[in-house]
Amino acid sequence: MPERQPEFLVEENDGVTRAAALLKRGALVALPTETVYGLAADARNDAACAMIFEAKGRPRFNPLIVHLVSISQVSQIAELSPVARDLAQAFWPGALTLVLPLKPGHGLSPLVTAGMDSVAIRLPAHPTARAVLQAFGGPVAAPSANPSGRISPTTAAHVAEGLGDRVAAVLDAGPCAVGVESTILAPSEAGTRLLREGGLPREAIEPLTGPLIVDTTPGRIEAPGQLSRHYAPSVPVTLNSALDDASAVRVGFTKADGGDLYLSHSGDLVEAAAALFHVLHLADAMACAGQKSAIHVAPVPETGLGRAINDRLRRAAAP
Structure with missing residues (x-):
């Protein structure tokens, strides 16, 4: 853990007001969302956005997601096609x-969009995040609050362990309920492209859009989460393991798999997704403390939220 720690805030002690004030001053604040903790900055402030890339060690070609509180705010920044509006309303x-x-x-820093003519936008559901966005009153850029390429944070402690005082404050609202990042779509007249698997499964989307066009690892980065290697612990990850290698930290999908750790007690994919990054943080710490050579993960069903879990695991295991 870094020696110097950020300021910890809680909503009950004016944490929302303090977080919004820091954002207005151009500081970085880690905010809870239902997916993962985000490293937030004023999306209109070039210097603040540059600090995001510096704090994370993030490549400048990787764009950021803008977080807003209402669709009317979205309409001030971006064009909403009929398909996009239907998705937003749903x-x-x-x-x-x-x-x-x-x-x-639009007024956004060009760093947010990586110089492209499009922008990634989300309206988070987490009440604490929404309270900060309402108090701040403008667009907030917020990638995951972790060093670039490493395991995403689903608790305030994960943020502090990864970033230390590179972030001014962390607004602690407990563990994230969804536990994997948002699903990213690019709607157009030619069809809706899936740019990142995430916390909203395809099965919920396709009744509205028809079959999605999967474009999750293109040659040109168009959205966050498309790098081949991402979400990685400090030791190698092996997937679809029988969990029979005692030299590795063994992660089961269910408790019945018999691993050192498991994602879900009974095989519930919602529970597994919520636990994924926390379990990977624990496995990484166990590997380092016990001098294990790797992390081995049992198979996870490739359906529903299992697709997002497997997407994160494949990128964590990439060379």
Whole structure:
């Protein structure tokens, strides 16, 4: 854990007011959302957005997600096609990000969009995040609050362990309920492309859009979470393991798999998704403390939220 720690805030002690004030001053604040903790900054402030990339060690070509509190705010920044509006009305606020064409005069820092003519936007459902956004009154850029490429944070402690005082404050609202990042879609007349698997499963989306066009690892990064290697512990990860290697920390999908750790007691994918990053943090710490050479993970069903879990695990296991 870094020696120097950020300021810890809680909502009950004016934490929302303090967080909004820090954002207005151009500081970085880690905010809870239903997916993961986000490293938030004023999306209109070039210096504040540059601090996000510096704090995370994030490549500048990887765009950021803008968080807003209402669809009317979205309409000031980006174009909402009929399909995009239908998706927004169905799933916002929630674990869905839409990549939309920018409007002239949008006012966002070019760092947010990585110089592209589109922007990724989400309306989070977490009440604490929404309270901060309401108090702040503008667009907030917020990637996951962790060093780039490492395991995403689902608790305030994860943020402090990864970033220390590179973030001014952490607003602690307990563990994140969804536990994996938002699903990212790019709606268009030619069809809706899936740019990142996430906390909103395909089965919920496709009745509205028809079959999604999967474009999760393109040659050109268009949205967060598309890098081949991401979400990685400090030791190698092996997938679809029989969990028979005692030299590795063994992670079961269910308790019945017999691992050192498990994602779900009974095989519930919602529970497994919520636990994924916390379990990976624990497995990484166990590997380092016990001098284990790797993390082995049992198979996870490739359906519903299992697709998002497997997407994160495949990227964590990539060379």
